Amino acid sequence: MTRWENYMNAAEKVITGYDGSLPLHHYLKTFFKAHPHMGSRDRKWVQQLVYQYYRLGCWQKERPVQERILLGAFLSSQGPDELLAFFNQEWNQQAAATLEQKLALTGIAWDAKAAFPFLDHLSAGIDGEAFTRSHLQQPHLFIRARPGKKAAILRLLDAAGVPAQQIAEHTLALPNGTKTDSIIADKSWYEVQDLSSQETGLRFQPKAGEHWWDCCAASGGKSILLFDKEPNIHLFASDVRASILENLKKRFAEAGLKNYSSKVLDLTSHALRAQMPRTRFAGIILDAPCSGSGTWGRTPENICYFKEAQIAEYAMLQKNIAANVTPFLQPGGTLVYITCSVFREENEEAVEFLRGHCGLEIAESGVISGYERGADTMFVAVGRKIKTIEA
Template sequence: MKFFAHLNTAVQVIGQYKGQQPFGIFIKDFFRQDKKYGSRDRKNISHLCYCYFRLGKGYPLLTVEERIVAGLFLCSATPNEMLAQLKPAWNDQAGLPVEEKFSFVNAVSSSSASGAPDAAPAIFPWKDALSAGIDHEAFSGSFLVQPHLFLRIRPGKEKMVQQKLDGAGISYGMPAPHCIALANASKIDEVIRLNKEGVIQDYSSQRVGEFLQPELLAAAPGVRVWDCCAASGGKSILAWDVLGSIDLTVSDIRESIIANLKKRFAEAGITKYRSFVADLGDPQATLQLPVSPQLIIADVPCSGSGTWSRTPEQLYYFEPAAIARYRGLQQKIVSRVIEKLAPGGHFLYITCSVFREENEEVVSFIQQHFGLAIVKMELLRGYDQQADTMFAALLKKD
C-alpha cells in the first residue's frame, strides 16, 4: 500500500504549498526537513504533486486526493504500478487518447464549475487571450506531458557530442540540425562539457537563431550586440555562434545574475565582452553603453506561459491580471533600450509567453511609438514538440 502513503504525503505537500516559490525548491526543502523518504519515495511523491498541478484550472471541485489521481491518469501514457494501486479501474485505459481519458474522469465526477464536462481546454481557459496561430486544445493538452530536455550542439562539436552520447548509451532524437532532444532526467552534465561542447537550451529558444542570420541582419563581423536582459547568457552564446565574433555587451537587473553569466561565458570560451547591472524598467537607470548597438536582443521578463509545462504550478496559480502588469514592464523596457539603437540597427524582441498582449501588442506599440519596421515575426510553437512555446519579432530602425 506504499502508493497510498505517497498519495497522502502528496496531499500534505500540496496543502502546505502556496505558490510563493518554485515548487521544485519547495519540495526539496520539505524532504530535507523529513529524512524518512528514500529516493524512490521522493520521486513518486513529487510526480503525484506535479500531476495535480498539470491539470491547471481543470476539475476545480474535486478534492485534492481525487484531483491527484485524475492527474496521474491523464498524464500516464501507459498502465503503471502506481495507477494500478490507486485507481485500478483506470489503469488499463491509460494508453487511450487523452480526449477519451477525460470521459472516464468526467463519468465519475461533476467537477466543472459550470456543470459541463471538463476536457483539455479547461486546463488553460484563456483561449481568447492567445497569440495568433496557437491551437488552444493542443496547447492545453500539452500540459499533461513532461517536456524534453534540449541540447544545442556548438559549432564544430557535432561529431564529438553524438559520439559521447552514444558511448554513454543515452537515447536521443534530433528534431533539427545541432539540436538534441533527451529525456528530461538525462544526466547530460556527466557526459559532455556543458557550454563548451553543448548548451542546455530549449528547442524554441534555439530557433531564435533563425532571426540572427547574417544575411537577415546584413551584419558584418564584429557587429555591436547588446543583450539587454541577458539572464544566464543563452541568447548571447547563440548570437556568438551564429554571427561569429561579436562586439558584445550584456546587462541584467541583479549582480548575482551577471555573476552566473560570467561563469557560463568562461565555460563557453567567451572572454571579450562588457557587462553592467541596470533596472531597465526604471527610466532613470544608467546605461553603460560606450557605443550604440547595431543589434539589441531583448528577451524580456514575461508571464512565462509558454514554459508552464515545465513548471505547471505557475499555471495552477496564475491570475490573468498579471498579463497587463507584464505588458507594462515590457513597454517600459523596450522604450528605454530602443533609444540606444544605432540608425539602421535591428531590435529582436523575444518572450516565452503565449499571450497576445505580451507579444503582437507590444510589437504594435514599438511600431507606433518608434517607427521600427517588422523584418520577421513568428510564434515559435513548441507544444507539439514537447518543448516551450516562444514569440520573436525582428524589427529594423530606419
C-alpha cells in the same frame, strides 16, 4: 499502509501546504529536506504525483485532492505503472491509451477554459484546445550542440545508452531526467536550451566587428547562441539582477566566451544613458521579462497561481523597456524582441508599440509554436531602425 498510500499522502501534504510563493521545485526541496527518511525513489514518486496534479491546471479543482492526484497521474501517464495498478486497475490497463480514450473511460469532459482560465488572451494562431492539453505532458529536454561538437556528443550519448533524437542541425531531444553533465563532461560542448528558444536564434544575423547588446541577458543562453553564429562581435550583456549576471559569467567561462562586457542595469531608469558604455548598437536582443506562460508545461503550478491582472503589468513593463532601449539602436540596426509568453498583450500588442512608438519597421513577427512538439511556446519579432531617435 503501503508505500503507494504513503506517496499519495505525502503528495497531498505538499499540495495543501504549497501557496505558490516559491517555484514548486524549490518548495519540494524544502519539503524533502524536512522529511529525510524519504529515499530518492520515494522523492521521485512524490514529485511526479505533485506535478501531475498541477498539470490539470484549474480543471476539476473541486475534487478531493487525492482523487485529483490520481486523475492527473492517469491522464499524464504514458504507460502502466504500479501506483495506478494499486489504486485503479482499469485505469492502469488503459494507461497507454489516447487522451480521448482516457477521458471517455473517466466519464469527464475536458474543459480547456477551466484548465487554462486565460484562453481569451492567447496570441493569434494558438490552438487553445491543443495548447491546454499539452500541459498534461512534460516538455522534452533539448540540448544545442555547439559548433563542431555534435558527432562527439552523439557518441557519448550512445555509449551511455541514452537515446537522442536529432531535431535540427544542432538540436537534440533527450529523455527528461538525463544527467547530461555526467555524460558530457566538457560543458563547452553544448547548452541546455529549449527547441523554441534555439529557433529564436535563427533571427540573429550578426556580422564580424558589430556591437550587440543583450539587454535582458539573464544567464546568457541567447548571447552564447549569438556568439556561436559570429564569434567576432563585441557583446554587452546586462540584467537588473546582480546574482543572475554572476551566473552568466560562470556560464560564459564554461562556454569559453571572453570577448564581452557586462553590467547591472535597470532598463526602466531615466538615467540609463549615463550608465551605458556606448550609445549605438548594430543589434539588440530584448528577451523581455514576461509571464512565462509559454513555459508552463515545465512549471504547471503557475497556471493555478498566476493572476490575470499580471498580464497587463508585464505588458506595461515590456513597453517601458522597449521605449528605453530602442534609442540605442543605430539607424538600420536590428532589434530582436522575444518572449516566452502566449498572451497577445505581451506579443502582438508589443509589436504594435515597437512599430508605432519606437521607430521600428517590423520585418517579421509571430508565435514559435512548441506545444505540439514537446517544447515551449515563444514569440519573436524582428524590427529595424528606420529613423534616429535620440537616447
